[in-house]
Amino acid sequence: MNKFDEYISRLKGEGLTRGERAHIEAGLRLFIEANPAPVRNISPFRHILRQRSFANLSFILRAMAIILILVLLAGGGASYAAEQSLPGDVLYPVKIEVNERVLAAVALSADAKASTEAGLAERRLKEAEQLAAEAKLNADVRANLESNFEAHSNEVEKNVKELDDNDKSEAAAEASSNFESILRAHADILAQINSSTTVGEIQALLLKVRTETDDTEKVRIHAEGRISANGSSTEAEAKGNVESATNKISEVTNYISKVKAELSGEAAVRAAADLKLASDTLVAAKAKLDAKAYGEAFVLASKAKRIAVQLESTFESESFLKLDLGIFKNASSSHEREGDGASSSEDHSASSSKDHEGGDDKSGSVEIDGRTGVQGGGGGIKVEGEGGAKIGI
């Protein structure tokens, strides 16, 4: 063996000791745990969840843990009780730290994540509204809620962008559209609380919500722009969205008819007008579908759904909060509603040819029948009710 070979063989003999090897391997395993492979754009919650609670568990154990917590969520226990808690309550940390992390962790696809995060963002707004209604919203709580709301909103936006970047513009448009309608509804509520109470904190939150609404709208418009430009929407996607809008409008119509007895005249007029607008937009969507303009059909159906969702969210929140905002009769409705607010004006002004008045009676005695239904299919969409206002075409 000459010197060269001997030297090379000595060089090759060098390596890590068992301890060094194991030490670095442990570091790498932690790194992998914190940066799991196929799930991209991991939310901070997923990150923490994996590192702290579920590290080193096999997949099966992990799944079992999630199922167990879901059972707890559904069946009772602290975790269930915590669901109703508000900032300041003993169980509120359980809601935020346990329940919501599980919800966020269970959602795997960008689609599911966007919708989960939107739901969590909405929770913060509902909590703020409820606290404001109970005159318990102070600056600290508001700041916490606001930053948590913002974090979830950013997650929604991130996942929507991921969908858009991966040429899933339809899913991106749908997710942002849903979130936008939720935000608009709450901007509405917050604006009304703001004008009817002296809780100053609401103003700051309202600004934040409006900013997020604008951001979400931009993202949606971008996704919709791509849909229109690419002509990538398939017939199935457009049809699916029209059907989804049809169902939503039907659902909201039923809801409104259920609570109609309690609605103030003004609120009933607004509900009927919004439902009519949603139905008109749906008809336009259907026409585009028939004309095989699938992208436009998709976008219009989203708009119809947005109007319905916003109406539903606004009414449900006001009903839940039992605020004196003029929607429900039993609240002493001395408060004057200030129109629909800025949030919905865009939709209204951009609406199809028909005027909001339609066949509605502005006197406040609008009747919406209990068996109101929306039928899709055939040549058009028909909203029918027996007696009272016909919301339709």
Add this chain to the structure above:
Amino acid sequence: MAREQAKESMESLFLEAYKNYADAIFRHCYYRVFDRERAKELMHEAYERTWGEIVGGEDIKNIRAYLYRVANNLVIDEIRKRRPTEALHVLQEKGLEPGHDDRETLARNIEGKKILALLEQLEPEYREAIVMRYVDDLGPKEIAEITGESESAISVRIHRALGHLRNLIEPHE
């Protein structure tokens, strides 16, 4: 489920790559920066960055070559950051490295230190060529892929590096 399994298998493939190439990547770094601890860190970082690329969606066909490429780039950055003579100082000041539990390390004995010192006398580009060709046992084609140069340029450099190294060794023979 399929997703989860795919993920699990990606993780196990990666850890397998650690078991198989950790020593080689470590040596590759060690014989270029001549600081055992720093070489361990660079190797560790090369693996983390490679995993980061996998997570980021990079389709890595040859993980060994990929690891070498990342490690090689880290080493080059490291060398650039240093003053030219610093590496030698590190080795000399440290003297003989303390013994390890289960392995005879080069820097632990006089002969080993001599070999390292010889290697260190080579120009960095020749050192790179010698380490990759003879210590890492990579072919000229693989080396070319890792460094992004042409195969013929690599072959020429290996030949010259060998000549330089033999000249350095001869007085010791």
